[in-house]
Amino acid sequence: MSRCSRVSRLLLALAGLVVAVEVGGAPAQTPGAENSTIGYVDLHVDLPYQHNYKQVSLTRGTGQFPAALAKKGGLSAVVFPLFVPFKVSSQGPRLSDFEQSWQNMERSLNAQSTYAHPGTEPAAGQIRTFYSFEGMGPLGNDLPGLALWVRRGVRLFGLVHNQHNALAASSMDPKREDFGLTALGRQVVARVYELGAIVDISHASDRSAADILKIAKSLGRPVVASHSNARHLMEHQRNLSDELLDSVAGTGGVIGVNFHSAFLVSGRRATIDDVVAQVLYIARRVGFEHVAIGSDFEGGIRPPRALQTLGEVQHLVPALRAAGVTDTQVRGILGGNALRILMPSDQSPESPGR
């Protein structure tokens, strides 16, 4: 595909995203804004975990992300992590567990119409979806198999979750020192970028993240932190140092702001203002075009009261505007920035990295 058609395809996608959609029965807030929502793209919603391991309905969720509220929330696109819990077996996640999780998701996606299949063009009225991994240790033993996962719609590859694995050290595993990426982990990162997909550093240790960023930078490819906040405002290993924020932005990537109270504040429940503070801190440090949303809904989070469900995400719009964020910047934060990264710039794995 030519560069020209790629650009026009992206522009079309972005235009589609910012088209205002009707919200039935929403209370009027400001003149002219009462009948519109801003397209919302979420980099991390744990519905597959709830569905595959907790017998929760894919379309109802636990109540945080019900498909029935997609329109009210302005949902345009969502990333579904194919997460396998560590306790699934005595050795942790196995290749067969990933396969089963994927098969179960595909079956359930076939039985509903809200969500398009990951990586496919949505039909009219459907929501665009992608898969991701958060923890993919056993997949490192099958490097040629990664191409199949990309074809299945996996767009973001997070090498590690809360336990160190064969690919990388985790931000949350106290068992061993931070050893960064392993030799196999380096091969996985290189292969993911060769396949035109993107590496996600959320859950990676500081050293693993720095190792990933170095490789991505050398290849001229973006890195995403799908659901992590700035450590400057909340000291937590899952959050990112200023140096890592700078590096992610330096690759052209995005940081998805997480709604979980424990990653926003300490000793109390977070408020929507704490989410806005994260957005503003990251944006002022590295640029508004590098801020996105990675709510972590359905991942056992305790969100602010004003952001308890998908249906309340639009509450961020007046909150951001009140903080002086322009409409263009709000559209980027809620969806445009994430979509810029998620939409493949070219289908061909042989295309030069940009």
Ligand SMILES: [Zn+2]
């Ligand atoms: Zn996570």
